[in-house]
Amino acid sequence: MDDSEFEHLLxxxxxxxxxxxxxxxxxVRRQPHADTGSVLAAVRTEEPTVSHQAVxxxxxxxxxxxxxxxxxxAGSVARYELRVGDNHHHVVCRSCGVVADVDCAVGVRPCLDASDTHGFVIDEAEVTYWGLCPACTVPAPPTKGSP
Amino acid sequence: MDDSEFEHLLxxxxxxxxxxxxxxxxxVRRQPHADTGSVLAAVRTEEPTVSHQAVxxxxxxxxxxxxxxxxxxAGSVARYELRVGDNHHHVVCRSCGVVADVDCAVGVRPCLDASDTHGFVIDEAEVTYWGLCPACTVPAPPTKGSP
DNA sequence: CCCCTTTCTTGAACCAGTCAAGTTTCTTTG
DNA sequence: CAAAGAAACTTGACTGGTTCAAGAAAGGGG
Structure with a gap:
């Protein structure tokens, strides 16, 4: 996905x-799952005059x-990614908040059949996995530890 | 779940x-999925002096x-409910934001087997269904409609 | 190349949620 | 039953992500 591709998309x-x-x-391509602040910072490295409101x-x-x-x-600010329309989900680290992509094991449209939808017309099933990322799973941080 | 039950829980x-x-x-029992503001208001009907910080x-x-x-x-403030530990999920109306419970069709721990978890240790899979609630599905609102 | 519309800049405002200090009120123990 | 210690609450200020509003700038069709 290069810039001319972005032009076409726009x-x-x-x-x-x-x-x-x-x-x-x-x-957003460079830094998937970046929050608005990170996007703003990244944008300003190439376009220093862009306002936060513009972002x-x-x-x-x-x-x-x-x-x-x-x-x-939950508990996080808005984050953004380019992967759209491929029905993937996310793992979120409870400790540091980092996000990673997870392809759905069930296939396309997972769990989209809810038992009783109370009359709702459902168009999307969003799955968020919660846990600990590899870095936060480590029992004791090597240096800088807590003795 | 009466008050003595709440005491025991606490x-x-x-x-x-x-x-x-x-x-x-x-x-929270009276109003499942209430946000903090609603809880505060509800609490103050019986305990008028309770501070928002206390809530x-x-x-x-x-x-x-x-x-x-x-x-x-996403896009909503925090909401609370008493149903815990029964692995149910939620439908959220894209239009009005109302939330309803949905028992998982897959059974206990739905979709908990993600294909590639990137080394994350997952402890919960949260499913959020998005769509339109019965009220917001109505084609044209009876009165007050758009001409 | 011009004009109209969309987009961007500037600057202020909003609001859920958090922080901090001091007071109250639970609960345990003598 | 009373006192003491700790947890919980009140008050009041503050933060930070997000939004609102008005005017200036710049795409792009004609």
Missing amino acids: RGADLRVTRPRLAVLRA YDVLGALTDSGLVRRIQP | RGADLRVTRPRLAVLRA YDVLGALTDSGLVRRIQP
Whole structure:
């Protein structure tokens, strides 16, 4: 996915191609699951004058158009990723909050058959796995430990 | 689950039995999926002097002890419920944000076998269904409609 | 190349949630 | 039953992510 690809995606979504938007897309590609602050910082390394509001607007527009996906695990700020439409899920570390992708074991549309949906019309089943990442699983940190 | 039951639960969790805590438990029982603000309002109908900080503290303590469950769908504030330990999930209305319980169709611990967990030690799989509630599914609102 | 619309900048405001210090109230023990 | 220690609560200020609003800038069709 290079920049011309991003251009096509934007035009396909009836969005103008702007420097801030390309920078945001590049930032999210570089750093999947980045939160808004990280995206802003990353964007400013290449476009120092972009306002924080622009990043919020861009991320909102891209999310609405389905070009990026917004994830928001409980207790975390909003995070963004480029992988869309492939029905994957996320593992979140309870300790450090890091997020990783998980392809669904059940296949496409997992668990989408809820027993009693109370009349809701369901269009998506989102699965979030909670646990500890490899780094936080380590019993005692090597140096800097707590004796 | 009456008040003496709540007392037992609190003592069993090594928590003191206080009026604010009982009031919070009653509020959450009365209004499952209530957010903190609603809980505060409900609590104050019986205990008008309880501070908002107390409600935050109580909900935090009860959550830590596993007496209540905190749920936080993306874009929503924290909500609380008494049903714990029965592995049920939630449907969230994209339009109005209302939450309903859904018993898992797969059985206990649904989808807990992720394909590649990247070394994470997973202890919970949380499933959130997204869609429209019966009220928001109605094509055109009776009165007050869009011409 | 011009104009119109979308997008971006600036700057202020909002609100759920948190922090800190001091007071109250549980519960255990003498 | 009373006292003491610890947990819990009140008060009040504050934070930080997100949103609102008004005006300036810059895409892109014609």
